[in-house]
Amino acid sequence: MGSNKVRYLIFFQYFGTKYSGVVRAPETQAAVGVGNYLEMAAQKLRPVGKVTFSISSRTDAGVHAICNSAHVDIERPPDKPSFSEAILVRALNFHLQPEPISIVKAIRVSDDFHARFKALSRTYFYRVVTGCNHTDLPVFERNLCWVASESHLDIPRVQEAAQYFIGTHDFSGFRSTHKGTPFQSPVRTLQQVSVTPSSSLLPNHNSDLQFWDFTFKSKSFVYNQVRRMTSALVAVGLGQLTPQHIKLHLEKRSTPVFPKNIVAPPSGLFLKEVEYDEEDFKCYKMEPRGRSPGHT
Structure with a gap:
């Protein structure tokens, strides 16, 4: 049996005052990035291998986000089903506590989808x-x-x-x-x-x-x-x-x-917002959902 590797587009928000920015920073720094906490939360889901979030929009130290985005590949062992979008959101938010970071939505996307380059x-x-x-x-x-x-x-x-x-x-x-x-x-x-x-x-x-x-x-x-x-x-x-x-x-x-x-x-x-073409999501629907946070 093959492994269950899925790419997700993640929409998330954060109160940025305490962070060095959104991008992952060296652990030796006094203040690290939002990305550090996203990846630590994802590792607690016991994936196969290391999980890396590819951020769509960089923000500096002290800058906030109502809605930023990133894509991430999460691979599970062959005997474990891939996460549904709703379960992934709940699980990541559980492990992000008590940080002022919250996952808003997860959408399954194709393996070649790129959160930065696909943004409109x-x-x-x-x-x-x-x-x-x-x-x-x-x-x-x-x-x-x-x-x-x-x-x-x-x-x-x-x-x-x-x-x-x-x-x-x-x-x-x-x-x-x-x-x-x-x-x-x-x-x-x-x-x-x-x-x-x-x-x-x-x-x-x-x-x-x-x-x-x-x-x-x-x-x-x-x-x-x-x-x-x-x-x-x-x-x-x-x-x-x-x-x-x-x-x-x-x-x-x-x-x-x-x-x-x-x-x-x-x-x-x-x-405030990162906008995408919803046509990129239609073929990978896993469960009913509304419009992505990237659209008004």
């Missing part, structure tokens, strides 16, 4: 709050947003500037570089950029606080692109840049310069 798009949003300083921020909001300013943003100007990012551009001026990224193409196509009102996690929060979601959708992003675009848009909202400056820096491929020019911190960034 990725959507991130960045939570910005104005009208207070960090010490005045409600404790339940800390590590979940960026306190950008005690003064409020000129939102119509921010929304005007945001439209310049839509389309295909060279984002050399809106990326950070680290080992391995200099050879990455800076050209990306943004399908959506929007700035919309958001709200506090608390029902009766300080009325002086204003929360905003800066949302960005693309097939892929360069390193720190979302955080740099967010900080530039905030600078527009504070009058430190004009909307035309965004257009100019895209054309010149240069980094915007403004007072306290910083990359928006990781704490306000969320990976």
Whole structure:
């Protein structure tokens, strides 16, 4: 008899503050990645051999995910049936306790399916709050947003500037570089950029606080692109840049310069959605299910 090896597409979420990022990190580090805990949970299912999660969308230390994804091969002994999708979700979540990581859904896919390369798009949003300083921020909001300013943003100007990012551009001026990224193409196509009102996690929060979601959708992003675009848009909202400056820096491929020019911190960034073509799943249905979390 042959072994029971199955590839699954896993959708998962996490509160990223305590982790080094989503990708597996060396065990010798003080803080390790979300991937370390995913793989430890999978090994407790007693598979044949070592289990490795191939992450679709990398997130840095401190960044959160409402829905990230990965593919994983799980092989069971010949006398054991392969896991159903529902049982796999429950088993992994049991072994992930008490970490702030949760498996949302598992879908059986073909052996050549790749979570990263099959993704159609990725959507991130960045939570910005104005009208207070960090010490005045409600404790339940800390590590979940960026306190950008005690003064409020000129939102119509921010929304005007945001439209310049839509389309295909060279984002050399809106990326950070680290080992391995200099050879990455800076050209990306943004399908959506929007700035919309958001709200506090608390029902009766300080009325002086204003929360905003800066949302960005693309097939892929360069390193720190979302955080740099967010900080530039905030600078527009504070009058430190004009909307035309965004257009100019895209054309010149240069980094915007403004007072306290910083990359928006990781704490306000969320990976919201990774989208796939459901046609990739139809031939491998194991049990009734609804639409994948990769679709709205």
